[in-house]
Amino acid sequence: MRLGIIGSTGHINYVMNGLRELPHVHLVGVSAGSLGESIDNLIRIVHQEGHSPTLYSNFIELLDQAKPDIVAVACYFHDHAKIAAEALRRGIHVFVEKPVATSLEDLDMLKEAYQSSGQAQLAAMFGIRYDPAFYTAWHAVKNGAVGRIRLLHAQKSYRLGKRGEHFTSRQTYGGTIPWVGSHAIDWVHWYSGERFETVYASHSTQDNGGHGELETTAMCLFTMSNEVSATVSIDYLRPTAAPTHGDDRIRITGAEGILEIRDQQVLLINGNESGVQMLPLLPKIEIFADFVRQITEGSVCLVSPEDAFYVTEACLRAVIAADEKRVIRFE
Amino acid sequence: MRLGIIGSTGHINYVMNGLRELPHVHLVGVSAGSLGESIDNLIRIVHQEGHSPTLYSNFIELLDQAKPDIVAVACYFHDHAKIAAEALRRGIHVFVEKPVATSLEDLDMLKEAYQSSGQAQLAAMFGIRYDPAFYTAWHAVKNGAVGRIRLLHAQKSYRLGKRGEHFTSRQTYGGTIPWVGSHAIDWVHWYSGERFETVYASHSTQDNGGHGELETTAMCLFTMSNEVSATVSIDYLRPTAAPTHGDDRIRITGAEGILEIRDQQVLLINGNESGVQMLPLLPKIEIFADFVRQITEGSVCLVSPEDAFYVTEACLRAVIAADEKRVIRFE
Numbered sequence: 038m039r040l041g042i043i044g045s046t047g048h049i050n051y052v053m054n055g056l057r058e059l060p061h062v063h064l065v066g067v068s069a070g071s072l073g074e075s076i077d078n079l080i081r082i083v084h085q086e087g088h089s090p091t092l093y094s095n096f097i098e099l100l101d102q103a104k105p106d107i108v109a110v111a112c113y114f115h116d117h118a119k120i121a122a123e124a125l126r127r128g129i130h131v132f133v134e135k136p137v138a139t140s141l142e143d144l145d146m147l148k149e150a151y152q153s154s155g156q157a158q159l160a161a162m163f164g165i166r167y168d169p170a171f172y173t174a175w176h177a178v179k180n181g182a183v184g185r186i187r188l189l190h191a192q193k194s195y196r197l198g199k200r201g202e203h204f205t206s207r208q209t210y211g212g213t214i215p216w217v218g219s220h221a222i223d224w225v226h227w228y229s230g231e232r233f234e235t236v237y238a239s240h241s242t243q244d245n246g247g248h249g250e251l252e253t254t255a256m257c258l259f260t261m262s263n264e265v266s267a268t269v270s271i272d273y274l275r276p277t278a279a280p281t282h283g284d285d286r287i288r289i290t291g292a293e294g295i296l297e298i299r300d301q302q303v304l305l306i307n308g309n310e311s312g313v314q315m316l317p318l319l320p321k322i323e324i325f326a327d328f329v330r331q332i333t334e335g336s337v338c339l340v341s342p343e344d345a346f347y348v349t350e351a352c353l354r355a356v357i358a359a360d361e362k363r364v365i366r367f368e
Numbered sequence: 369m370r371l372g373i374i375g376s377t378g379h380i381n382y383v384m385n386g387l388r389e390l391p392h393v394h395l396v397g398v399s400a401g402s403l404g405e406s407i408d409n410l411i412r413i414v415h416q417e418g419h420s421p422t423l424y425s426n427f428i429e430l431l432d433q434a435k436p437d438i439v440a441v442a443c444y445f446h447d448h449a450k451i452a453a454e455a456l457r458r459g460i461h462v463f464v465e466k467p468v469a470t471s472l473e474d475l476d477m478l479k480e481a482y483q484s485s486g487q488a489q490l491a492a493m494f495g496i497r498y499d500p501a502f503y504t505a506w507h508a509v510k511n512g513a514v515g516r517i518r519l520l521h522a523q524k525s526y527r528l529g530k531r532g533e534h535f536t537s538r539q540t541y542g543g544t545i546p547w548v549g550s551h552a553i554d555w556v557h558w559y560s561g562e563r564f565e566t567v568y569a570s571h572s573t574q575d576n577g578g579h580g581e582l583e584t585t586a587m588c589l590f591t592m593s594n595e596v597s598a599t600v601s602i603d604y605l606r607p608t609a610a611p612t613h614g615d616d617r618i619r620i621t622g623a624e625g626i627l628e629i630r631d632q633q634v635l636l637i638n639g640n641e642s643g644v645q646m647l648p649l650l651p652k653i654e655i656f657a658d659f660v661r662q663i664t665e666g667s668v669c670l671v672s673p674e675d676a677f678y679v680t681e682a683c684l685r686a687v688i689a690a691d692e693k694r695v696i697r698f699e
Contacts, residue, residue, distance in 0.1 A: 275626065
């Protein structure tokens with residue numbers, strides 16, 4: 038299989054890690070995805086990993102001349118939808134950074150391209166689903182560890198550091214709720230299996246260290262089907278002194294138990310044992326390898342295109358709720 | 369000083385604990401507060417503690433015949449405001465269970481009674497402020513441990529057990545957001561010092577174990593002044609197997625640090641030390657004793673009447689937001 042990589046901005050490491058266990062996938066071409074995007078770092082990494090792809094001057098040339106079977110897309114965030122749609126229209130499978138779009142119009146355009154593409158497949162880089170703690174928790178929840186889910190609270194907390202120019206403009210960045218929050222919004226949907234009904238949200242650019250329009254903090258409250266509710270807390274205020282870059286958490290409250298992920302551990306309280314149980318972690322799976330196996334072996338990738346589209350829609354509606362300070366209802 | 373106790377339903381233990389360090393306060397009378405309320409338990413406890421109050425057949429008789437200087441009010445929740453107001457109108461100081469009212473009309477009536485009462489003082493039973501972890505955290509935050517506060521997430525999680533009849537009707541209970549959530553809503557206001565601007569909320573009676581209209585779960589999102597936001601998660605789904613009855617938490621995210629209370633510990637990350645610091649806890653103070661000292665010594669009780677009224681208002685607006693599925697704006 039022939040692989041192209043477009044862009045060097047998002048989680049290209051997912052592709053690199055997956056390629057190590059995919060000897061039949063050959064990296065044939067790389068290009069920038071966005072105007073002004075440097076891919077020097079990408080070129081350095083692919084050479085380190087022993088690949089020798091052709092460098093194309095833009096993504097259209099890559100798509101048309103390298104003729105990949107699959108492309109990975111991870112450029113400035115407002116270009117994800119456009120590039121993914123161009124690939125799908127050529128029947129090329131797409132592994133694309135989240136959020137898959139930064140506007141509802143672009144999202145509709147991408148969904149249309151996907152639905153018209155016939156056999157081409159798509160997954161978004163919701164890689165934290167594959168983190169051993171999150172994956173272990175998912176199996177536990179699906180096996181009834183907490184009974185019917187009633188509440189979820191998810192947290193994303195990152196160090197801010199110094200971010201590139203495209204983070205500082207809503208137009209290229211899309212917002213902190215879609216960029217950072219999309220993981221947490223994905224989790225509350227993925228674990229509960231419920232549909233979003235309404236969202237209220239807030240965000241603020243205060244204390245963003247000179248990062249222009251980048252929102253440093255955000256919060257969302259989703260009401261969901263079956264009277265399930267979820268809150269999401271998002272911030273870039275994790276101190277440099279913290280032991281890790283990120284502090285990903287979720288607390289899942291069910292009618293028969295409560296499960297938490299914290300510090301890469303899965304903690305469960307239910308009727309089966311007294312006190313707090315710490316679940317043994319399942320081994321790590323590579324997201325890109327999982328997606329390629331769906332294409333080559335017909336297995337089912339953990340991230341469906343419907344999930345990618347739906348969670349992106351939820352993020353974008355939350356941005357509107359925060360911008361306009363009103364409840365947004367899902368159709 | 370002469371003390372009366374009206375009702376046996378809420379946190380009368382705060383009064384009993386305080387009395388042990390207040391030899392000049394004499395419990396002269398007790399009565400039920402609400403129709404159908406048993407005070408057998410109260411009578412048993414006060415005798416155990418060595419008090420011999422007169423038993424009055426209703427709270428009006430207690431107020432008029434026992435002539436207390438202070439009353440503690442903790443009956444069915446919809447009667448708090450009415451009884452507190454009757455006491456204030458007689459110039460009697462009031463230590464009242466939260467929420468101080470279960471409707472905005474009753475709250476206005478109580479505020480009016482307080483403002484007209486002249487010297488009579490009031491505090492609400494926001495006793496968790498005095499819990500060593502919460503009190504230690506408050507001092508740390510006030511001393512700048514996290515810099516400017518940007519986000520807060522507070523959690524109340526209780527075992528449900530089997531609750532009395534007055535919990536099963538909105539009319540007598542007032543709702544889970546005011547009863548359980550008022551603590552968490554108090555914290556986000558108390559720590560941040562910000563004013564509430566809008567609230568969206570949800571609640572559900574599902575899986576309430578036959579407790580009628582009692583909401584088992586609730587969530588709120590408050591936007592506050594200075595673009596601060598707060599979420600609150602409330603549930604009665606803490607499993608019997610859990611190590612404790614309740615799981616009170618708060619996470620306070622500031623521009624210069626993050627502080628958390630969890631498992632009665634105060635955890636802080638900021639620029640002062642590397643990694644996570646566990647703060648040494650301040651000694652416990654008794655809330656009722658603090659209130660009595662405000663009356664007798666002119667010190668300042670940690671819970672002001674303005675806080676009690678304002679937090680109750682926030683709770684009641686959150687109930688309306690959840691009932692009507694819309695954003696409520698504060699005036």
